[in-house]
Amino acid sequence: MMDFDTAVSEELELLRDTVRKFTQEEIAPRAEQIDHDNLFPADLWQKMGELGLLGVTVPGEYGGSELGYLAHLLIMEEISAGSASVGLSYGAHSNLCINNLYKHATEEQRQKYLPKLCSGEYVGALAMSEPGAGSDVVGSMKCHAVKAGEYWVANGNKMWITNGPEADVLIVYMRTAGAEAGSKCMTAFLVEKGMPGFSTAQKLDKLGMRGSNTCELVFEDCRIHESQVLGEVNQATSILMAGLNTERLVLSGGPLGIMRAALETAVPYISERRQFGKDLGQFGLMQAKIGEMYSNYQAAKYFAYGIAKDYDAGIESRLDPAACLYFASTRAVKVALEAIQALGGNGYINEYPTGRLLRDAKLYDIGAGTNEIRLMLIGRELYRQAKNN
Numbered sequence: 001m002m003d004f005d006t007a008v009s010e011e012l013e014l015l016r017d018t019v020r021k022f023t024q025e026e027i028a029p030r031a032e033q034i035d036h037d038n039l040f041p042a043d044l045w046q047k048m049g050e051l052g053l054l055g056v057t058v059p060g061e062y063g064g065s066e067l068g069y070l071a072h073l074l075i076m077e078e079i080s081a082g083s084a085s086v087g088l089s090y091g092a093h094s095n096l097c098i099n100n101l102y103k104h105a106t107e108e109q110r111q112k113y114l115p116k117l118c119s120g121e122y123v124g125a126l127a128m129s130e131p132g133a134g135s136d137v138v139g140s141m142k143c144h145a146v147k148a149g150e151y152w153v154a155n156g157n158k159m160w161i162t163n164g165p166e167a168d169v170l171i172v173y174m175r176t177a178g179a180e181a182g183s184k185c186m187t188a189f190l191v192e193k194g195m196p197g198f199s200t201a202q203k204l205d206k207l208g209m210r211g212s213n214t215c216e217l218v219f220e221d222c223r224i225h226e227s228q229v230l231g232e233v234n235q236a237t238s239i240l241m242a243g244l245n246t247e248r249l250v251l252s253g254g255p256l257g258i259m260r261a262a263l264e265t266a267v268p269y270i271s272e273r274r275q276f277g278k279d280l281g282q283f284g285l286m287q288a289k290i291g292e293m294y295s296n297y298q299a300a301k302y303f304a305y306g307i308a309k310d311y312d313a314g315i316e317s318r319l320d321p322a323a324c325l326y327f328a329s330t331r332a333v334k335v336a337l338e339a340i341q342a343l344g345g346n347g348y349i350n351e352y353p354t355g356r357l358l359r360d361a362k363l364y365d366i367g368a369g370t371n372e373i374r375l376m377l378i379g380r381e382l383y384r385q386a387k388n389n
Contacts, residue, residue: 004260004294006301008074015071019078022051028082034211035356038203040166041086041211042123045093049120054094058102062110063118069246070308072099073253077301080257081264084360085212087254088367092162092212093117095250097124100171100243101190104231109190113169125167127158127191127217128240134160135373137173138186138237143219144175145187150226152176152189154197154219162367164215165203168193172217173236183237188230197222208359241318248321248368249311252304255325255332258361259297262339265353266290269343286342293338296331303327319381322374329364329371336361 008016026047034041048054049063056072058064065071072095080087098117101124102110116122133140143156154174164170169192176187191198201216231239267290270280280286307320336358340347347354365371 004263004297006305008070008305012067012071012074015067016074016078018051019053019075022047023078023082027079027086031083031086032350032353032356034083034085036210038205038210038213040089040163040213042166044086045120045123047120048090049118053090054120055098055102055114055118056094057099058114058118062102062114064098064102064114068308068312069249070305070312072250073256073304073308076250076253077256077260080254081261082257083211084254084258084261084357084363085209087257088209088251088360088363089163089212091247091251091254092126093124096126096162096243096247097167097169097171099246099250100126100239101169101230103242104188104239105190108227109230113190117169122168123163123166125161125163125170126243127161127164127170127172129158129160131157131159131216135370138183138240141173141175141186143172145189145224147176147226148223151223152187152226152229154189154222154224156219157201158217158219160204160214161217162212162214164217165200165213170217171230173240177234181234184234186236186240187233188236188239189224190228190230191222191224195222195224207362208356209363244369245316245318245321246311248325248374249304249307251364251368252300252307252321252325252328255328255361255364256297256301256304258332258357259293259300259328259335262335262354262357263290263293263297265357266293266339266342269346280342289338289342293335296335300324300328300331319378322369322377325364325368326371326374326378329361332361332364333358 052065053075055064056067059066076091079090117124128137130143145152145154172189172191173186175185177185197220199218201218204214270286273280304324307324340354346352
């Protein structure tokens with residue numbers, strides 16, 4: 001293991017060491033098989049729960065460890081360095097589901113779901129996107145629910161839902177008002193596996209992040225009791241947008257883990273592989289390549305850590321998490337490509353992990369809002385700030 005660590009508090013240093021040891025023993029040795037078989041490693045969830053990794057931003061009274069966003073980012077990076085697909089499923093469970101549920105749930109809902117989600121007994125997910133509503137998730141949303149007495153009757157589909165096939169509880173955004181309501185048209189619901197009228201369709205065969213299972217959700221006259229509304233009726237757009245901010249921040253740990261794994265593959269390789277009577281690492285061209293990989297990783301890491309510290313201090317923004325994930329995701333693709341190039345022919349065969357790292361890295365250019373949407377959001381926010389000054 002090479003030393004690419006950034007100084008953090010003693011508490012977080014201990015956490016990082018604990019997660020790294022767990023990852024090296026339980027996750028990394030299985031990464032290739034998980035990718036090959038495209039199977040969700042369900043046995044890891046309760047082990048993560050026992051270590052207190054699942055409810056990082058949740059108070060202890062609900063089974064969480066209440067460590068904050070920097071801790072969450074560190075865990076995401078460490079797990080992703082061992083297997084990016086396990087890291088993605090972890091992020092969807094611990095941030096998209098657990099963090100959003102805790103922040104917006106009633107006390108009864110917290111008591112009902114959080115202990116089992118934090119222990120790993122339950123797997124969690126969040127559902128926004130639809131077959132015809134990816135980037136324009138609010139304006140094009142068709143999945144809807146209509147009030148009928150004490151129940152909401154839901155119909156429609158959700159698409160590309162991480163952890164969908166395994167999820168025991170899901171936060172699902174649905175349209176509950178017409179277009180005339182503007183942004184006040186959506187409600188978030190807590191949906192449980194086994195609810196009549198709710199089912200999962202085919203598991204998607206993805207390019208990367210294999211083993212982090214993704215599927216379509218189907219609602220056919222699914223009756224959801226009014227007690228399962230998360231937050232207020234028709235007010236879920238604000239929940240969705242705030243959730244995207246922390247999602248982008250925490251998920252930035254995924255590209256960081258991928259970049260570190262790429263460096264930990266490429267640097268030892270160039271120190272051992274010989275060409276023209278020299279180690280590859282003795283050639284200036286290769287030194288420059290590794291230097292650029294390292295610089296991209298460190299720049300993305302310090303950016304992400306800084307934003308996470310701001311969030312832990314109560315300083316939040318829409319702009320910075322989007323910029324953070326944009327920067328980390330683009331650098332991860334570049335670093336993974338350079339790792340393949342550094343290994344030459346070996347980088348292109350599946351005996352080495354570099355191809356898997358590239359396939360996994362590409363997801364972060366697309367998930368949690370594409371990079372094009374992130375850049376548009378950043379530019380729009382900067383324009384708004386300038387106009388208001």
